[in-house]
Amino acid sequence: MNISRRISRSQPLATTAMHGRADAMKARGESVIDFSIAISHFPAPQAVLDSVRQALQQATLPYTAVGGDASVRARLAHHVAAAHRIPATPAEILITNGAKQALYQALYTMADPGDAVIIFKPYWPAYVATCKLLELEPLLVDLPAQITDEILDSLPPARILIINNPHNPTGKVLSEAEVARIAAWLKRRGARVIVDESYDQLLFEGRHTSLAARADWRELGVVTLYSVSQSHAMMGWRAGFAVAPAPLVTAMETLQGPITAAAPMLTQLALAAAMESGQPAAMLADYRHRRDLVLDLVHGLPWLSMARPASGAYLWADISPLTRDTIGFCEQLLSQRGVALMPGEALGAPGHIRIGYIGGDLATLRRGVQAIIDFGNQLYQAA
Known part of the structure; x- marks a missing residue:
């Protein structure tokens, strides 16, 4: 079937594609922690x-x-x-x-x-x-x-x-x-x-x-x-x-x-x-706590640096001391550790990863971040 020139040269959004892969793995019964996008654990107001x-x-x-x-x-x-x-x-x-x-x-x-x-x-x-x-x-x-x-x-x-x-x-x-x-x-x-x-x-x-x-x-x-x-x-x-x-x-x-x-x-x-309904104060307090928790967990890593964001549902990390190929990093992390991240290439910035940290409970957040740390440490020590 012929497809228009406009759409044939376009690709699905990398952000939705990564989330779709994580969902497909879950549907097959695989254990996945999905940080690729931000899905709040809070209900609507x-x-x-x-x-x-x-x-x-x-x-x-x-x-x-x-x-x-x-x-x-x-x-x-x-x-x-x-x-x-x-x-x-x-x-x-x-x-x-x-x-x-x-x-x-x-x-x-x-x-x-x-x-x-x-x-x-x-x-x-x-x-x-x-x-x-x-x-x-x-x-x-x-x-x-x-x-x-x-x-x-x-x-x-x-x-x-x-x-x-x-x-x-x-x-x-x-x-x-x-x-x-x-x-x-x-x-x-x-x-x-x-x-x-x-x-x-x-x-x-x-x-x-x-x-x-x-x-x-x-x-x-x-x-x-x-x-x-x-x-x-x-x-x-x-x-x-x-x-x-x-x-x-x-x-x-x-x-x-x-x-x-x-x-x-x-x-x-x-x-x-x-x-x-106004600014969601309880949700903000929860997100701030989660943000600070992740920052504490990754503090001092030689291969990752993360600034403290003033806003948002994501954390942005520079892992260029470890690799600029964050597509490869995220693919291996997903297949080997069951954690989905967004590679920086999808957002125009190789050498970075984006973490959606607002979904699930705190235990899952800790477990997912620790899996990222352990995986990165393993690669860094092997380099």
Whole structure:
């Protein structure tokens, strides 16, 4: 069967492929600890469950406008104004089936085939994969410890910059000064920006600043993406939304209409309830404890270094003193020790591994991390 040129040169996301392999092994009865992605052991917030129960008592659940139910969009606009100081109207809110759909539609409507898109690495693989599907040119640049004017001015010409703040997988949170520098650079270059803030509620330290909180966010052409998958332990709900200038939201609706139409009404209500439920304090405390536990376990290893992330559901480790072939490392670890990790190559950074540390109980977390340590020590001593 003939397959289109666009899709035939594309590959499945490495992140979902590794998780799929771990699931297949479990289905065969094999023992696997899956750190390849982050799946929270917490339930969705009670407010979300209550909102869905109430909705199911209604006689019908109607179709909504493509961009979302008017009352839900108003609730989300109120939320981003109160929580993030983003002065958005309901017409500047677009509800989607997760952040990936919002990303695809934003790129589709903001750029044409051949346009360049700057992406910092390590990156969330969907950024690069979506650019390639849309025949855009991803320009990969190392994420610096601090974003300075000199670094920004050294970036290649591009139509769009993608920012992940807080960042997956490093956990970096941009300072207010860095956000201001990015805004000034956008004005100088005439570029536009997509800011993925899906992890904005998972802050362990510091303060999050939204680029769209600026008074000139519409002039800058800022598109901000949100998801409740990680921030509120709602991985399977596929609920997200975008905040963008109204003309761009209209364009994104034009694309969304023939693809999926509106997100399900139940999903929309769950999304609004999640965003209104506030920062998940108990979940954050648990994640912080797990983060610190892993950092203590790996401290002092000669072949692994791991920074303390300020945010997020992942830990990012440099194992380049041991190997830069982290695909091989992860393949051997999975087959020999039954632990699944995400190799850095999948995120544009060989020599690194990503650990999703928020699933299962603490005993399983300890056992999985100890298996990684023992396996790495064995390789290091044999080298």
